[in-house]
Amino acid sequence: MVPASRVLDRNGPIADGWQRLADDAPAPAGASVLVSFARLKNEHNALFATAGAVGVDIGGDVELEELEPLLPRLGLIVVRFATMRDGRPFSVGRLLRERYGFTRDLRAVGDFIPDQVLFLLRCGFNSFEVGPNFSAEALKHSVAAYTVWYQRGVERNATVAEMRLAKEKA
Amino acid sequence: MYIYDDFDQTVAKQRVAEFRDQVDRRLKGELTEEQFRPLRLMNGLYLQLHAYMLRVAVPYGTMSVAQVRKLADIARKYDRGYGHFTTRQNLQYNWIKLEQMPDLLADLASVQMHGNQTSGNCVRNVTADHFAGVIADEVEDPRIVSEVIRQWSTFHPEFSWLPRKFKIAVTGAAKDRAAVQWHDIGLQIVRNEAGEVGYIVFVGGGMGRIPVLATKVRAFLPKQELLSYLEAILRVYNRYGRRDNIHKARIKILVRDLGPEEFTRQVEAEWEQTRHTGINLPPEEETRIARYFTPPAYEAITEPVTAFEDAKKKNRGFAQWVSTNVHPHKAPGYAIVTISLKPIGGIPGDISADQMDAVADLAERYSAAEVRATHIQNLVLPNVKQADLLAVWQRLGEIGFADANAGLITDVIACPGLDYCSLANARSIPIAQRISERFADLDRQHDVGELQIKISGCINACGHHHAGHIGILGVDKAGQEFYQITLGGAGDETAATGQLLGPGFSSDQIVDAIEKVVGAYLDIRQPNEPFIATYRRVGPAPFKEKLYGTR
Structure with a gap:
């Protein structure tokens, strides 16, 4: 049976040790727990004290300044797509990586499609929580769709302009 | 003009492969229409009233001769033998089949063209001055x-x-x-x-x-x-x-x-x-x-071109065309030519495959092999020697594009409207055609002078009616097509939003109403005062009075 949701990285399915907690559910001691931003704001001291690791689920409308003081202690940030046309997670991902220096697991969830994953990777996401109809095969295909880019991504690729310069000098 | 290197060509090729895969997955049902829609839009593909419409990007309006010829080939191979230049310097085909899109995009990529980002919620094809560089x-x-x-x-x-x-x-x-x-x-x-x-x-x-x-x-x-x-x-x-x-x-x-x-x-x-x-x-x-935009090597022409001056004196039609469709070039002895895609009674911006080939031939022979598309839905030959203007005009006459109306009242911008578009409330093209026929007399057009009419078939304003000296907006009024008139809009460095004049007119009345607006202008203009200047001087009142009477 195909599970309701699963987690992939750029190569395919990966194990997921994170446990999503409802706002009123107690945090099991030592577990890796994923909570809402509202709960994190209220209970971060207690959560960091009991849980093994803490992750937060945010939307594209997040004010990153509010999240900033907690970032060093977070093991996972899940950014939610309201719809597949919601472009805010791309900016949020890039800011978390490039401006706020977040280095741990950055995960997209919601109605995005495989064809968007390459762009998400380039904006700093490394894992993807997807539904049963999401094709891991299509994801693999999409990730390989482009090999050169005009812009620099979070992965610090050489841009086309830089590759041209390198070629000229060689 | 810019020429792709291996990197650009790689990106173009990978785009075609990606869309081929996406179309395949759509046809197999792996992508829903809702998921596929933004993907096809970002490749320029719309679903319109009767068929798919493809908008091909013409970056900043510049095309090579090879590209124009390929656009003609594509019109014959995948469409009904014609295309349509738009208000964003792009070219649209109206009768495209989804299954053929990947091959069509591959054909475009073979001449360094694409439909990338001509639609969708992304940065669209960038536009620029159609007289750039000259x-x-x-x-x-x-x-x-x-x-x-x-x-x-x-x-x-x-x-x-x-x-x-x-x-x-x-x-x-x-x-x-x-x-x-x-x-x-x-x-x-x-x-x-x-x-x-x-x-x-x-x-x-x-x-x-x-x-x-x-x-x-x-x-x-x-x-x-x-x-x-x-x-x-x-x-x-x-x-x-x-x-x-x-x-x-x-x-x-x-x-x-x-x-x-x-x-x-x-x-x-x-x-x-x-x-x-x-x-x-x-x-x-x-x-x-x-470096790609280095100007072509212009001949040093220091003397006035007597053949050109003589031809103007001898041929009134040619002189009229020069007065409206030929513009000063930075190089002495050269000229910029506007090819009017607004023949009297024609569809603004439409061009057949044969006409595209003829324009390509003209550009190859007389204009350093380059063609421009304008946001006024015309074409430009940017580098024509004055000595060649007569020959260019004569050849344009043979293909039906020699109208001396650039910038005049029949140089109408119109969106595709309800004839094609699924968003439209009213037809635009037939109104443009009837205005053009009403003002067909060339002497009268030249007497009226510079006047931009822009027609949109719905509030989305693809026909730029807000920026028209006279704007016409098609609306739906209880299931009937009605047309509102705005005056005073402008799209240049004196940009302004046209103001609604009053209640709309039926399709039967709208051309008469436009003629009345023009009549009011002719009554009150000062010597050499173009329409927009008169409007700015006197405001809407005299036009309202002429159209609606005193109330």
Whole structure:
């Protein structure tokens, strides 16, 4: 049976040790727990004290300044797509990586499609929580769709302009 | 003009392969129509009333002869033998089959063309002055930076899913032929007091149901810092632009809601954080791109071209055409030619495959092998020797494109309207055709003088009616097509929004109403005063009175 949701990285399915907690559910001691931003704001001291690791689920409308003081202690940030046309997670991902220096697991969830994953990777996401109809095969295909880019991504690729310069000098 | 290198060609090829896969998955049902829709839109493919419509990007309006010929081939192979130049310097085909799209895109890629980002909520195909590089009053050829923007905006990882479409236009001259203040971002290339080249940056212009002229957010942006500044604007928009209401999602609404000062403050604050992070283009790359826009080697022509002067004296039709469709060129003895795609009674912007081939032949022989598309839905031959103008005019006459009406009342802009478009409330094309027929008399047109009529078949304003000296907006009134008239709009450096004159007119009445507006102008104009100047002097009252009587 195909599970309701699963987690992939750029190569395919990966194990997921994170446990999503409802706002009123107690945090099991030592577990890796994923909570809402509202709960994190209220209970971060207690959560960091009991849980093994803490992750937060945010939307594209997040004010990153509010999240900033907690970032060093977070093991996972899940950014939610309201719809597949919601472009805010791309900016949020890039800011978390490039401006706020977040280095741990950055995960997209919601109605995005495989064809968007390459762009998400380039904006700093490394894992993807997807539904049963999401094709891991299509994801693999999409990730390989482009090999050169005009812009620099979070992965610090050489841009086309830089590759041209390198070629000229060689 | 710009020529792809291996890197550009790789991107183009990979795009075709990606879309081939997406079409395949759509046809197999692996992608729902809802999922597929934004993907096909970002390849220029719309589903219209009768068929798929493909919008091919003509970056900043510049085409080579080989590209024009390929567009003709595609019109024959995949469409019904014609295409349509749009108000954004692009070309549309109206009768495309989805299954054939991948092959069509491969054909386009073979001449370095594509449909990338001609639709969808992304940075659209960048537009520029159609006289770029050949007029005298230019700081710099705007196509250089337009190509920089084309590359930077192509498949941008962060800014491909914006709240709404995003249009950028560039002018290199103070005389604005690119309507920069009507764009989400408008750039005017300027030189500061120290002699350095940079940009005036306008943000938040747009038409649609809420017409807004752009705000000047920066009086001078150093040239080398452009891309980081564009990213700052787009990041603020991507994060904070409205996504809850499609009619309020353009950046103009964000600028309005925040207020221009707060919006500018946020952009500048974002830019301070990113301007030194390697987003800006290396200067060597700008230089490399600029080399492609080196002007052709012009012959040194120092004497007046007597054959040209004589032909004007002998041939009144030719002289009339020269007075409207030929423009001063920066090189002595050369001229810029506007090819009118507005034959009397024709469909504005339509061109058959055979006409495309003929235009390509003319450009090859007489215009350094280059053709331009204009946002007024005409074509331009940018580099014609005055000595060749008569031959060009004669050949244009043979293909039906020699009308001496550039800038005149029959040089009408019209959106496809209800004849093609699934969004339209009313037909645009037949109104344009009937206005053109009513004012067919060339002497009368030349007497009326410069007058831009722009027609949109719905409030989305693809026919730019807000910027028309006379704007016509088609609306649906209890199931009937009605047409409202606006006056006083402009798209140049004196940009203004046309004002609604009064109640609308039925399809039967609208052409008479336009004739009355023109009659009112002729009654009150001062010597050599164009329509827009008269309107600005007297306001709407005399026109209202003529149309609706005194109330």
